Every structure is written in structure tokens, then in C-alpha cells.
Amino acid sequence: xxxxxxxxxxxxxxxxxxxxxxxxxxxxxxxxxxxxxxxxxxxxxxxxxxxxxxxxxxxxxxxxxxxxxxxxxxxxxxxxxxxxxxxxxxxxxxxxxxxxxxxxxx
Numbered sequence: 001x002x003x004x005x006x007x008x009x010x011x012x013x014x015x016x017x018x019x020x021x022x023x024x025x026x027x028x029x030x031x032x033x034x035x036x037x038x039x040x041x042x043x044x045x046x047x048x049x050x051x052x053x054x055x056x057x058x059x060x061x062x063x064x065x066x067x068x069x070x071x072x073x074x075x076x077x078x079x080x081x082x083x084x085x086x087x088x089x090x091x092x093x094x095x096x097x098x099x100x101x102x103x104x105x106x
Contacts, residue, residue, distance in 0.1 A: 005058055010049050012062045017041055020101050040094040043077040044069060050078055067102050070095040 024037055048069055052058050059065055069075045074095025080088060 003053065006049050006053050009052055009058045009062060010045060013045055013048065013066060016063060016066060016102075017045060019105070020098055023101060024097075036090055037094050037097075040077075040091045041098070043091065044074065044095065044098075047075060047077045063102075067099070070099040070102065074099075 020041065021034075021038060024034055029037075048062070048065060052062075052065075073092040076088075077083070077091055080091075083091070
């Protein structure tokens with residue numbers, strides 16, 4: 001169950017996620033790859049929000065947390081132990097690409 005704090009925190013991440021997805025779409029990647037990135041981005045967001053909720057701390061600037069989360073291949077998503085090697089590699093690839101996007105957007 002999500003709290004109002006979780007939802008408000010997640011909304012702060014949405015604009016950055018949206019900008020990243022729009023950049024990927026503009027590159028003309030295949031639909032299958034785009035959907036994979038979108039789904040992995042959803043996992044990343046859920047992991048970040050879940051950690052904030054568990055800790056009871058919602059940092060004012062979630063973009064710093066986002067940048068830290070994708071650095072060096074990214075954090076492991078929730079339930080990563082149920083993911084195969086290919087899925088984990090795809091998640092890490094998305095994190096590296098998102099990290100590059102964030103650095104270039106500064």
C-alpha cells in the first residue's frame with residue numbers, strides 16, 4: 001500500500017523519467033527496446049520510493065537520490081533475485097544510459 005508521501009515523492013521523479021523516455025523515443029529505438037527501458041525505469045522508481053518509504057525519509061531533492069541510484073550500473077531493483085541474468089543486464093544497461101542522460105542534462 002502506498003502512502004501519500006510515496007505518491008508525492010514519486011511525482012517529483014516523474015518529470016525526469018519523462019524527459020529520459022522522450023529522449024529515448026526521439027532516438028528512434030525499437031518499440032521492444034523502448035518498452036524494456038520503460039519497464040526498467042518503473043522498477044527503478046519503485047525501488048527508490050520503496051527505500052524512502054522504508055527509511056521514512058523523503059529527501060527534498062529526489063534527483064540526487066536518482067543520480068546516486070543509477071551510478072555505476074545502478075542499484076538492484078526490488079525482487080532482483082527473481083530476475084534472470086538477461087533481465088539484470090538490461091536493468092544495468094538502462095541505469096548506465098540514464099546516468100549518462102542525467103550528466104548530460106546538467
